[in-house]
Amino acid sequence: MSLDPSASLPTFRAGMVGMGMIFDETYAPFFRQARHGIHDPRCGLFRVTLVGAATRTGRRAEAWHAAQPDVAPEFQSHAGTEAVAALLQSGVDFLCVASPDDRHFDAARQALEAGKHVLIEKPSVLTLAELEELQRLAHQHGVLAKVVYHKLLDPDHKRLRTLVADAVLQHVNNGYCTLLEPKSISTGQFAEWIQGRNPGTYVAVHYIKLIDFTFGGHLISVSCTGQRGIVGAADGDTWDSTQLRLTYRYDDGRDAVFDIHTSWVTPDNFPGYVEQEVQFRFDNGVWNGHSRKRGIECVIEGRTPHELKTSINTHYNGSCLEPWGERRQRGYGVEVIERFAREVAYVEAGGPATERSARLAEMRALHYNDVASDRQVVAAVQAMEAILRHHAAGRPHAVVEVNAAEGGLVLRLPGVTEAEVLHGPRV
DSSP states (O other), X not given: OEEETTTTEEEEEEEEEOOSHHIIIIIHHHHHHHTTOEEEXXXXXXXXXXXXXXXXXXXXXXXXXXXXXXXXXXXXXXXXTTHHHHHHHTTOSEEEEOSOGGGHHHHHHHHHHTTOEEEEESSSOSSHHHHHHHHHHHHHHTOOEEEEOGGGGSHHHHHHHHHHHTTSSOOEEEEEEEEEEEHHIIIIITTTTXXXXXXXXXXXXXXXXXXXXXXXXXXXXXXXXXXXXXXXOTTSSOOSEEEEEEEEEOTTSOEEEEEEEEEEEEOTTSTTSSEEEEEEEETTEEEEEETTTTSEEOOOTTTTTTTSOSXXXXXXXXXXXXXXXXXXXXXXXXXHHHHHHHHHHHHHHSSOGGGHHHHHHHHHTOTTTBGGGOHHHHHHHHHHHHHHHHHHTTOOOOEEEESOSSOSEEEEOTTOOSOEEEEOSOO
């Protein structure tokens, strides 16, 4: 942290790993606004400035900075295999990791080893062993390791959790979630890194976290299947769509099953562009949520649904001309990043240095985003990926049992006596 001599404001220097679609939609508007100052009652007014990025080629980073150099005057682009190390050496206070999911761990590990706070896009990592290592490093170096689950800040989802917490909706019985994305995303924006990946890890994880955070309980089993042949070979390891099933057990001994269906090969011109729907059934009620039914639809000749979306989610991200003439981009996709910045500022500038460890512990206790609270989510992701690997190798229909006699994650195949232990320690 340094002091800005022009305004005497604490200024936190941020670095960015990855500058793809999620950067454009959430991080870029956050940095545009945060350079003017963020106020938190616990630590006052502070600034955040983006000082650099680490990407594979540097092209997107350089183009972004060239288009708006005033947003990040100190910005430097670092590219290649040593880009993250170079970015960390430039003097950042925290690192935001928004690269493809199978590259999260290495960047986050380097940041924590350097004693920097880190914010990681979902899923945090792909295995429990990686999660445990990040948690260990965060404690060793006295910094925060947090994960972005922006859907937890969706007003609809916050209202759902409120009704559950207040026992207005009582005891979830089962649930269904779906998220469908157009083919142009998997074959265009994600084409460079999509090989060997699946939309379940990419987007189902939002709903895994929603279920895990909202309803609690203990994950006891994971199963998954999927379809191939559009974005990759029909017998390959790149998945068009996945159907994930999670079973949770609650303290009263009752189970609940949740089905999460995801696809990124939906036709480009289907009405929702990105279609999202959830249904949860309780002992005494039903909760339904739908991205299009709750929101706005707009059709503009020659511009929707590709340049502009037909279904506009202004809750997530909206660029608006305020009544007083100011243009701002806001929404829960931006808010979740600002919340992390507030947590960092509180730890570093929220009181005497002698009380920093207490403030750090307070921020680590936030269940919605700390890596320590991500165990069941990462367990589900690791199990799903293992099941899909077996499926691609001609061994479908595996089931992963959580906290079995043999270990924390145990994969069982039909007709095979010997189980495969994916992770030994308990989840």
